[in-house]
Amino acid sequence: METIFSLAAENLLSPIILFFVLGLGAAFVRSDLSVPEAAAKTLSIYLLFAIGFKGGVSVSNHGVDSTLLLSVLAGLILSFAIPFVAFGLLRTMTRLGTIDAAAVAGHYGSISIVTFVAATSVLQSQGLDSEGYLVAVAAVMEAPAILSALWLVAKFSGSKNAAENAQGTKGLVREILLNGSIVLLVGSFVIGFLSGPKGLADIESFIVAPFKGVLCLFLLDMGLVAGRGLRSSAHHMRPGLILFGVLMPLIGAVAGFVAASLIGLSVGGTVLLMTLSASASYIAVPAAMRVALPEANPSIYLTMSLGITFPFNLTLGIPLYLSIAQAFGG
Amino acid sequence: METIFSLAAENLLSPIILFFVLGLGAAFVRSDLSVPEAAAKTLSIYLLFAIGFKGGVSVSNHGVDSTLLLSVLAGLILSFAIPFVAFGLLRTMTRLGTIDAAAVAGHYGSISIVTFVAATSVLQSQGLDSEGYLVAVAAVMEAPAILSALWLVAKFSGSKNAAENAQGTKGLVREILLNGSIVLLVGSFVIGFLSGPKGLADIESFIVAPFKGVLCLFLLDMGLVAGRGLRSSAHHMRPGLILFGVLMPLIGAVAGFVAASLIGLSVGGTVLLMTLSASASYIAVPAAMRVALPEANPSIYLTMSLGITFPFNLTLGIPLYLSIAQAFGG
Amino acid sequence: METIFSLAAENLLSPIILFFVLGLGAAFVRSDLSVPEAAAKTLSIYLLFAIGFKGGVSVSNHGVDSTLLLSVLAGLILSFAIPFVAFGLLRTMTRLGTIDAAAVAGHYGSISIVTFVAATSVLQSQGLDSEGYLVAVAAVMEAPAILSALWLVAKFSGSKNAAENAQGTKGLVREILLNGSIVLLVGSFVIGFLSGPKGLADIESFIVAPFKGVLCLFLLDMGLVAGRGLRSSAHHMRPGLILFGVLMPLIGAVAGFVAASLIGLSVGGTVLLMTLSASASYIAVPAAMRVALPEANPSIYLTMSLGITFPFNLTLGIPLYLSIAQAFGG
């Protein structure tokens, strides 16, 4: 237990977290501090580019582990399955209607790449290694949850219209799979794999050295956006929902832990799979939901994902998952 | 004297200055060279982030000096007081009306963070240290001058209407204090202080190594903007105004020198407080003036600040302040 | 021959090329991956800034070679002359009308700075030096081709109207010469020359270390833009045009080789002058053509330049030019 607390304390004082808190605070006091949209998008491209490439290089270094395929499979299953758990929980714990509950559930099956990056950086500071291909697992987990959410609506929604549309949404699956962040992450991963350590040496001082600093800026921005969302959607955040936003990542993390143990991932890898399962999407899934489930209220799912679960994972969740993985796994 | 000239000459050939001159030149010949607005804003965020963080780390390294509080107080007083001097001077030296004079005066009480950064980089190249908390002093000096300017209008303006509005401007003080650049600078300072040298090590290769290069790009952009401003507002720039734009920073620098001597700052710190007092705002104050004193002509105050005083400080002012501080202070 | 193939293979697996291919691929499968316009422009500013500055420093290191002036002259002549060859070829090989043919020809006389940068980076990985002032030659070659294109229209176009306008275009020459990318490239070159190795030391970690990584991002973006262009203009790309897009750079490269041999450039310098002559503009010339020859179809010249010739040079051309220069030149 001691370690959890000291880890959490150390984590809470890292610049990454502090800049997120600065963003939150600035938004709460209504400061006009803001990061241009183009800059935020570019920072996000940088992070995907760097994390994908480094993952690919790491796989090319260590060879393709026998567990790679199993991990990808586990990611697929987790992403498909978690929304069902989340949906059940939401319907019992909160007063959300079917459509809103399904939309929120979809977010929790998918993943947040920044949470993943933050976990990587905690691992690093603890001197822990992890399987490089978990970056690919992250990419694989982005989309399936969306299909689960649509299936839930089709199955449980009274409104035939919504159900129809959810299924009939032309081209949506294609769009989800070819989503910019998936393509960039997977593409950079493959390129990293192909160019290996020699390629890494070429661009190391772009994607390794400044990485943490860029992450700080990005988290400042996420704090600003999350803070503005929380402020304007505070009235939606009933206790039940907030509780769900903290409970669900724990459940996800446990599921991730079980999967990682079955596969036999390293401690570091276990933490990352737990983090992926625990995290909720805030880029790809919201966009898909606006197209497929326009009736769902974006204030609810965005605030849950970005305002509650993201900060929880960032501050307390990741150290907790690390403690669990170190105590029981590895 | 020799040193002043050699310093000035060395300074004039530094890439920072040369890129500013390139920007000016490109604007004068009407080249379509331009930096996207989003990029300029992001560069500015980067500079505030880096300078604030490094200041905080420096304070956490050297401990909180007994002079910190005095310096902050001095900053407050300088920012409040300088506009009065500037206003008096403007009313005697130039033909500006009350409102325009007050608006310009407000700019000179406040500060320009890039001028501060440029001074820091000159200190560095001379191997001079300075008190890290002067970053906090810079933040403190941003806003008070705005209140002085409004007070001047309320007191001296014949137009009751303008005076009324200047005072009645709802929420303006709050807005000024929570201005994005102040929040980011102070926030990064506090974060730097909290995370200390360990935090710095994490993000050093983002905020230290590339700093000067980023500054060059930013100054290129400032040269472009200043040059365009000068070109389109040349007709406003009567000799009296231009003289004021060169004289006022000198007066400010002397005031800063006196304050620094009383407090007992190091030579480096003295140069920085002189530079802060000598510099004029071009981000926060113009925005506040548009809201509170819309009758004041933005072409005048922006051109004075960005087109006359900023280049003067950058090229001749800073080396001069350094020479003075070395000759008489420390 | 062996070397050509191994060089080409090595080149094809460099991250730079792979990211270009990723962009192309993402565009072909209609992924929504995209780089914000402001980011693309900023990346381009960064590249010009860095390449210009480094070129200037290199000249200040090695002194002004007696060949500098000859090289600049050669650049001028190549840029003026190549469009005539291109025009002749286009009129025989393709069914393009006079105006379209002249517009395309103008692009091939001018240069693509990214192709130049990519060649520099291939030279570097081969441990080959080159004359720093070729950056200035690159700048010099941007504009003259535009005048040749307009002259071709004035001479050969049946439409008197187009011809008239092409000549009468007020201020166009001025605009072309003061084009943002020329000003920035030349300006940075001069600044690099003035600040020398000391200046380089100041900003090295901004413009040298991360350079290749930034180039990867930029090429990702170029791949996306080229891919979208190819997809939407595929119907214009008749075999004759495609053949021209591959043949013309070879002709240009030969012309560049001859010029370089006459001047007596180093092997590295020869490769760069060949690359400049072989490359086609996609920034400055298209903008000039929209103003001066609005009747020319932008889909054709943009797709030729960015969709055919740029990828050809990037992947096969540069290694080929290097092999030729090593075999016959130096």
Next chain:
Amino acid sequence: MEMKDAKRVEIIIEAPMENRLTDVLDEAGVTGYTILPVMGGSGRSGRWSREGQVSIAGGMVAIICIIRPDRLEGLLEAAFSVVERHIGVVTVTDCSVLRAERF
């Protein structure tokens, strides 16, 4: 200058629906339109802003379409089929255009 009557249709729609809308317009034979960026706004679902956003989910775009009056109905039906379930605003204004032969 010779001008002809036309309609100016302005559709403010969620960014993730942009491609669907323009595809439907293309199908309906409406090939002339211009897309303007939108920074923020307010509606029954509250206030929003693009500042610092990474996802396109929360944004909107404005599509402007100048069209001959007799083709308006077709455009509106096409647009409506996409906008129907979504938030967004469709307005039509009378206008006149230069070079009417282009529309």
Next chain:
Amino acid sequence: MEMKDAKRVEIIIEAPMENRLTDVLDEAGVTGYTILPVMGGSGRSGRWSREGQVSIAGGMVAIICIIRPDRLEGLLEAAFSVVERHIGVVTVTDCSVLRAERF
């Protein structure tokens, strides 16, 4: 398609006044509007451009507001109270809207 008459109000105003204007609109019960970015312009106070600018002082935004005709007067009064001392342009155009029940 069934359309209803409405007014399209377009307010071009200095960026630093944006929040004040939207606050006043909110107070006046006008909760539907869309904000477009502005790149530059020209007026009696000369030409300006957002290029390379860091401060919001020199910029403007365009606020578009579709409103039922009977609510126009309230909107204009609210807007005028903010625009009064400031530079900026307010125009009103007749238009028709789809889904009029939303306004």
Next chain:
Amino acid sequence: MEMKDAKRVEIIIEAPMENRLTDVLDEAGVTGYTILPVMGGSGRSGRWSREGQVSIAGGMVAIICIIRPDRLEGLLEAAFSVVERHIGVVTVTDCSVLRAERF
């Protein structure tokens, strides 16, 4: 609120022609206009988007000009002299303005 009739002219033109157009407008005594950025569009020459573009060649801008009705003809002639050979759309709408003395 007292309003006066005016014309709202909207010119969508290629970005490389922007300065030429505004110069011509200035010469014609039209000194009030506002320039909006454009993200993309579609026309007879196909679809385009500003995404990731470095050159201004492929982009357009929208210039909005509020003008007194009696000055419309002069504006249109000036605009046409620039737009003539180029792609672009010019529309005119009736509107009313606050603070008409400014125009």
